[in-house]
Amino acid sequence: MGFSAVYPLCRNRLLIGACLIALLVLMAGCGRVSNGYPGAQGGRTFPDAPPPKSSPSTPVQEAPLPIPSEYDRTRSEDVSLRETTTAIASLSQGSPLKGAPRRVQAAPAAKARQRIAILLPLSGQNAVLGKAMLNTAQMALFDLAGSNFALLPFDTKGTPRGAATAAEAAFESNVSLILGPLLSTSVSAISDAARARNIRVVAFSTDRSVAGRGIYTMGFLPRTQVERVVTFAHNKGLSRFAILSPRNAYGYAVVEELRRAVEKVDAVVTRVVFYDPAVAMDTKKLSEIVRDLADYDLRAHALNEHRVELETLDDEISKRELERLKGQETLGDVDFDAVLLPVGGDHLKSIAPLLSYYDVDPKKVRFLGTGQWDDATIGTEPTLVGGWYATSGPKEWERFVRRYEDRFQAAPPRLASLAYDATALAAVLVGTGTSLDDFSLTVRGGFAGVDGIFRFHPDGLVERGLAVLQVGHRGPRVVSPAPVKFTDG
Structure with missing residues (x-):
């Protein structure tokens, strides 16, 4: 340490x-x-x-x-x-x-x-x-x-x-x-x-x-976290970003940082939806919000119209297409290939399955998060498996946790x-x-501690060197390591 x-x-x-x-x-x-x-x-x-x-x-x-x-x-x-x-x-x-x-x-x-x-x-x-x-x-x-x-x-x-x-x-x-x-x-x-x-x-x-x-x-400021995961996602070929964000100071800040980060990599923000954090555990109200983000009603209407059109055609191709559409609830994909969910805990686990329910397919749309996803149990929600989030490198933190537990017989808060x-x-x-x-x-080279490298800027804000982790069934794994130094320092 x-x-x-x-x-x-x-x-x-x-x-x-x-x-x-x-x-x-x-x-x-x-x-x-x-x-x-x-x-x-x-x-x-x-x-x-x-x-x-x-x-x-x-x-x-x-x-x-x-x-x-x-x-x-x-x-x-x-x-x-x-x-x-x-x-x-x-x-x-x-x-x-x-x-x-x-x-x-x-x-x-x-x-x-x-x-x-x-x-x-x-x-x-x-x-x-x-x-x-x-x-x-x-x-x-x-x-x-x-x-x-x-x-x-x-x-x-x-x-x-x-x-x-x-x-x-x-x-x-x-x-x-x-x-x-x-x-x-x-x-x-x-x-x-x-x-x-x-x-x-x-x-x-x-x-x-x-x-x-x-x-x-x-x-842990939103800027470095959002910029890190957005840049990583863009480097992996994702260019259209959406966000479902709580309507509070933190949520507004994350949306601002998303727009900034997306512009920096020459990508686009296609959809921004806010919601009252008070409804986070109200499934009915939250469902309506997620339904709006997924553009579900418009896509469901498109499917119904397509079925009607196919049913008027009496040919084998149309019949096979109708058969293929059985069980589908919408037609077409959402207008984003990544969605940022800047919440954690039970709040996150209540939102994620609703996205899948309203046909935001996690196999086609990458779920992204901030450091609030830094939870060892996050993989218990299947919809989140494969999602990416930015946080400090886990190895130093894990060593730190062991030392703390040995000394105080309890796990430290993050x-x-x-x-x-x-x-x-x-x-x-x-x-x-x-x-x-x-x-x-404000030394440019910064410092290195439990949470990786960091440095203060003259405006008082901290910049951190973060890793990108991917959610797995058995816990997260690092897909992009945290830097060991600031490249411009």
Whole structure:
């Protein structure tokens, strides 16, 4: 399990690139380290921070959360970033990453302690996810942090007001970077205050509207997912795309990204149908929507007219054609050869069979999805078998899941990896003495973590290198691997 970055040969990024590449190699060689958490050597756990100044607007419970005693451990001073930088000098010469720096003189570890805040919903509606994300942040802390790195968790309670209160407590603790919060409304609630203090935010939201001017979104955005699967489908000969999308902010965003991606490959969008997500489990109402997408009534009418015409002809060819049409309900194909279904779970499994029912033949029309299809049980719906979707490469995630399960005796939610990669990114930048500013966060070569390569653009949006997977009866398989580097970096 590793975390790395590839930096162009400019300014202090040369040194950082070597450090991050070496850390990737070092962590890959560590294997599973979960059994060594409580007493093994490694990065310092959540240290005590000065309590925030008391004020009516800063409740006591918003202070940095204490780490449970079972996680307590300390790092011996001789096993720190200094040891890592010694290994960097020997590893940088043989770096497998093209364009990576060859020989770099390792700099001494930074002495000043950096406090990094992580804002998560540790109570409220999303507490289960928030606590799992804190667990993965802790894993990154143990894996990569030096003794000069302090991670301070704050509870947002899953609300904008709670996020604003948590951010104020973080500012009073003199943090230099904020990881999180999770929800877009919570990100919006802290953005202006963070900008006013010149503190960067690496949020876990998937809402692109909150990004920019020092706010970076770590979440899985629709753009990269849609562009990846559309480009792959077009390369396989598909050129006419349709979409059945929920009528909400996410659905509108996916439709916009589909139009953008299709135009980029010189294909066409032939049909766009929205529906109210509230009817997703209402078979009768959903049937009417899918029927419209499939143009079922017009195609059924065409079949009836054709039958009437054939019945007026008394010849063997017409009789054989009538016989062939027995059992058919429509005539002619739909006007698309790929349909994008940007939903997942039971919602997806209720839509897919209706498409087949209304004569959208999955043997002729390829079903496409986004990362919401990233579900090991998706192949239990036969209509979806053969469908393609874009997501991060599965191997690193599977290793990560095993480590998490070994440590916490439960499977991590899919979004939990975001907190690991964000914390790892912060730990490595702090460990190399790099400023936590826009220049360092937007390095063109990007970073590599649990969810593959990623990089931030100056507009605050994340770009990811994704794989394309095909749904199978026994689970998905990779049909197009994720890239290992950005080609223009």
